Amino acid sequence: MFCYQCEETLNASGCTKNGVCGKKGEVADLQDDLIYVLKSIAFYNSKARANNLNDAKTDQFILDGLFATVTNTNFSKADFEKLINEGFEIKDGIKKKLLDSKVINEKSGSSFPKWIKEKLLGASPNAGEEIPVMAKVTPANLADMNTGVMRTENEDIRSLRELLTYGLKGMAAYAHHANVLGYKDDEVMAFFEKALLATMDDEMGVDELVPMVLECGSMGVSTLALLDKANTTTYGNPEPTAVNIGVRDNPGILISGHDLRDLEQLLEQTQGTGVDVYTHGEMLPANSYPAFKKYDNFVGNYGGSWWRQKEEFEKFNGSIFMTTNCIVPPKESYIDRIYTTGIVGFDGVTHINAGEDGAKDFSTIIEQAKTCQPPQQLEEGTIMGGFGHVSALSVADKIIEAVKGGQIKKFVVMAGCDGRHKERSYYTDFAEALPKDTVILTAGCAKYRYNKLDLGDIGGIPRVIDAGQCNDSYSLVVIAQALAEAFGLDDINDLPVSYNIAWYEQKAVLVLLALLSLGVKNIMLGPTLPAFVSPNVLNVLVENFNIRPNSTVEEDLKVLL
Numbered sequence: 001m002f003c004y005q006c007e008e009t010l011n012a013s014g015c016t017k018n019g020v021c022g023k024k025g026e027v028a029d030l031q032d033d034l035i036y037v038l039k040s041i042a043f044y045n046s047k048a049r050a051n052n053l054n055d056a057k058t059d060q061f062i063l064d065g066l067f068a069t070v071t072n073t074n075f076s077k078a079d080f081e082k083l084i085n086e087g088f089e090i091k092d093g094i095k096k097k098l099l100d101s102k103v104i105n106e107k108s109g110s111s112f113p114k115w116i117k118e119k120l121l122g123a124s125p126n127a128g129e130e131i132p133v134m135a136k137v138t139p140a141n142l143a144d145m146n147t148g149v150m151r152t153e154n155e156d157i158r159s160l161r162e163l164l165t166y167g168l169k170g171m172a173a174y175a176h177h178a179n180v181l182g183y184k185d186d187e188v189m190a191f192f193e194k195a196l197l198a199t200m201d202d203e204m205g206v207d208e209l210v211p212m213v214l215e216c217g218s219m220g221v222s223t224l225a226l227l228d229k230a231n232t233t234t235y236g237n238p239e240p241t242a243v244n245i246g247v248r249d250n251p252g253i254l255i256s257g258h259d260l261r262d263l264e265q266l267l268e269q270t271q272g273t274g275v276d277v278y279t280h281g282e283m284l285p286a287n288s289y290p291a292f293k294k295y296d297n298f299v300g301n302y303g304g305s306w307w308r309q310k311e312e313f314e315k316f317n318g319s320i321f322m323t324t325n326c327i328v329p330p331k332e333s334y335i336d337r338i339y340t341t342g343i344v345g346f347d348g349v350t351h352i353n354a355g356e357d358g359a360k361d362f363s364t365i366i367e368q369a370k371t372c373q374p375p376q377q378l379e380e381g382t383i384m385g386g387f388g389h390v391s392a393l394s395v396a397d398k399i400i401e402a403v404k405g406g407q408i409k410k411f412v413v414m415a416g417c418d419g420r421h422k423e424r425s426y427y428t429d430f431a432e433a434l435p436k437d438t439v440i441l442t443a444g445c446a447k448y449r450y451n452k453l454d455l456g457d458i459g460g461i462p463r464v465i466d467a468g469q470c471n472d473s474y475s476l477v478v479i480a481q482a483l484a485e486a487f488g489l490d491d492i493n494d495l496p497v498s499y500n501i502a503w504y505e506q507k508a509v510l511v512l513l514a515l516l517s518l519g520v521k522n523i524m525l526g527p528t529l530p531a532f533v534s535p536n537v538l539n540v541l542v543e544n545f546n547i548r549p550n551s552t553v554e555e556d557l558k559v560l561l
Contacts, residue, residue, distance in 0.1 A: 001028035002149050004531040006071040007504045012528050022329040030080035031069040036147035037087040038065050042193035043135040044094040051103050059189045066172035068343045071505040072326035076345035134200050159534035160209035161199040167216040170510025174223045174471050180261050183230035191219045217517030220510045224474035236290035237390040242382035243287040244300030247375045254316050256280040257323030267295040269362045275369045278302040285468035288386025305448040307420035315376040319369040387465040389478035409437040411497045415473050417504030418445040423527045429553045444470035446502040473511045498560035499523040526550035
């Protein structure tokens with residue numbers, strides 16, 4: 001194996017035997033194989049799409065396959081073997097459809113990049129030698145294929161290909177959530193195929209790949225907007241909410257991850273059972289959606305960030321339900337009361353499947369929870385959340401007044417991911433050191449480093465404005481754009497807004513690319529720079545966007561303020 005897709009990769013260089021995340025080497029290799037199979041599917045399905053022969057099942061498989069490889073999502077060897085086999089069936093089905101329709105001989109209207117179109121021109125339906133090697137992969141020859149990261153020898157090309165791939169993985173996660181709620185963008189799906197093929201195109205150099213990476217960011221903005229629409233149309237606009245962080249005396253179920261549809265079904269099925277429901281990790285923002293407030297057994301949030309699972313899940317005592325990333329390899333003390341669903345997987349853990357209509361039966365989880373002790377109390381009180389763009393902009397006049405009056409001097413975007421390394425205490429220290437006339441804008445689990453600090457408010461405006469999950473970084477963009485318009489600014493970079501972003505995995509990579517595609521500059525990134533960004537590619541980002549690594553709280557305060 002070789003994996004360096006997340007922030008905690010070994011020695012900030014790459015994991016080569018097993019992942020620091022807990023992923024086994026053989027699973028990492030299977031993930032590489034799956035991505036390779038997805039590129040083969042993209043080869044055929046892009047042609048099918050251009051001729052209106054594609055289907056929803058293939059789109060869903062591409063999203064699920066990419067999402068399954070995001071850090072801390074699926075650790076199961078069996079799951080990836082199953083996905084790879086299903087991928088071959090899908091690829092062969094599309095290929096047969098193209099051959100039966102004589103489309104594969106078509107000499108015009110191809111949506112393939114130049115390098116593929118040239119190989120298809122004049123090819124007969126059975127001319128296997130005319131098909132790129134990655135599209136000829138079969139179950140029999142997959143083991144002989146070099147599917148890993150290091151197959152690309154040129155460091156800069158490899159860096160950009162991986163940056164694009166990781167952006168696609170993050171975008172797939174967000175598109176997956178939107179798709180679950182019935183929202184889909186065909187233009188975004190076509191880009192997945194285009195970009196997957198670009199990572200295999202030896203005719204594309206640095207000058208061609210950089211725009212492709214930024215296009216991924218632009219498509220990421222569209223995807224984030226789509227998910228925002230899906231969530232708010234289905235469950236209402238988040239409202240400023242004081243979320244309870246204490247416990248009650250009833251047995252409970254702890255739901256973690258990002259999938260709001262799973263939470264909705266769980267709340268419906270636990271009504272009248274005597275079982276309470278608590279959120280954990282990135283599910284915290286669900287407490288601010290109007291649709292969920294009607295459930296009297298929806299208690300609040302338990303615990304903190306994803307990396308504290310082993311301690312907090314043990315103390316929760318009840319059943320635990322993982323809907324998406326980030327699962328940490330569970331301890332024996334609670335592995336019998338943890339459940340997964342969707343694309344999440346861990347060998348030895350019970351998995352809840354959906355029916356054809358998307359419905360899930362949680363009776364097993366509920367019945368087990370009834371036999372458990374109530375959660376052990378970790379803390380008490382409340383934390384504020386629910387400041388999506390609609391809520392934030394409803395008090396825009398108040399915010400603008402405070403800026404013009406000098407009560408608010410600066411906004412600092414501290415969005416992104418949390419992680420287990422002790423260096424991340426930097427973000428707590430940074431938040432505490434900010435002047436009292438500074439407001440933090442946040443989204444994602446990075447907030448757990450400071451959302452329970454008593455930082456006060458500025459004339460009733462909280463000093464921590466939490467927009468929600470990592471995908472709700474879109475709300476921060478909408479807020480910033482609205483402020484720029486209100487102040488009559490043409491350039492978003494002229495706002496009194498600084499960026500101190502924490503990253504961990506591929507969804508944060510997509511959010512970063514989205515910001516870059518919008519022209520946001522002067523982003524500070526940490527706690528370390530991505531290992532997959534080569535020195536030359538880093539120079540491109542520095543020269544065009546002035547991206548820089550964080551250093552010390554004192555030095556970074558001087559720069560950002």
